[in-house]
Amino acid sequence: MTGPYILQPDPSVPGLSTTVSGIDQNGNAVETRVVTEKPLTLFLNSQEVVTMMTIGDHPDLLAVGYLKNQNMLADDDVITDIDFDDDLDVVIVRTERETDFEEKLKKKVRTSGCAQGTVFGDVMEGFDTVSLSREARLKTSWLYALTRTINTTPSLYLEAGAIHGCVLCEEDRPLVYMEDVGRHNAVDKIAGWMVLNDVPAHDKIFYTTGRLTSEMVIKTVMMGIPILISRSGFTAWGVELARQAGLTLIGRARGKRFVTLAGQDRIDFDMDPGHAEEEPDRNRRKGSVPAR
DSSP states (O other): OOOOBBBBOOTTSSTTTEEEEEEOOSEEEEEEEEEEEEEEEEEEETTEEEEEEEOOOHHHHHHHHHHHHHHEEEEEEEEEEEEEEETTTTTEEEESOOOOOOOHHHOOEESSSSOOEETTTTTTTTTGGGOOOOOOOEEEHHHHHHHHHHHSSSOOOHHOOEEEEEEHHHHEEEEEEESSSHHHHHHHHHHHHHHHTTOTTTEEEEEESSSSSSSHHHHHHHOOOOOOSSSSSHHHHHHHHHHTTTTTTEEOOOOEEEEEEEEEEGEESSGGOOOOSOOGGGGGOOOOBBBB
C-alpha cells in the first residue's frame, strides 16, 4: 500500500470484516461493517502455548511477538521456521533451542485487556533491569503530526470499530500500524515484526488507541521502547509502573491536546498547540461508520 508506512491496515482484505444487517433506533433497516474474530492456537516447537482470539491477519508476527513478550523467546534464540495452517487455525514457531515451559504455563494471569488477554505469572521477570534510552526525544510537532496521520489512516477502526490499533513510530514517521480485537494482540504483532526484521527499539515511539494499563506499560518497557502514547486514558498502576521504569507516558492525545504523567523530561515543546489541527469529527468517536 502507498503512504508513509512500511506496513499498515488494509480494510479491504477479505475476511477481516463483514456486513451485518439490523435496525437503528428508529426501527429503520441498516447495514454496518463488523470485524471478524477467529481462534488461533500457538505452538512453540511441540508444546501448545495458548489459543488467542484474533482477526486473523499476520499470524507469524502475532506468534513471534507473543512469545517474545512472554519471555518465552530469548534474544539469542534462532527461529528456524514458522508454520501456519489456515484450515486448522494453528501457527507453530520452531527454534533451534529445545524449549519446555510447562511450569510457566501453569502461572496464568488474566489481564484487563479486551478479548480476555492472558499473561504468565513471571512476565515481569527482568522489568526492573530494563534501561530505557535517556537520549530518546519527543518533539510536540512530531506528536501532532503522528496523531493526525494515524487517526486519518484507512483502517478497520474507521470502517467497523470494535478494534484496537497500535503503531510503531520513529520521530514524526509512523512505520508499522497493526490492528486486532485485543490491544495486546496488536502490540504483539508489532513486537514480532521488530524481532523478525531486527529493528532497534531505543529510538522508537509506540502509539496505541487503547488505555494505558499496566499491561501496555509492561509490554512497551520490555520491548525497550522509551515513549508510549495513547488517545485514551490511564490507570493508576500503569502510571506507577511507567514512572518506575522511566517510560514517557502520554495519554488523551487528540488533536492539539495531550496529558503526560511520566517521563516529561523527554518532551521538547517545539510547537505552539494553537497551530496544531483539531481532530476531525469522524475520528473522535469509537464505533463503526455506516456501510456504503
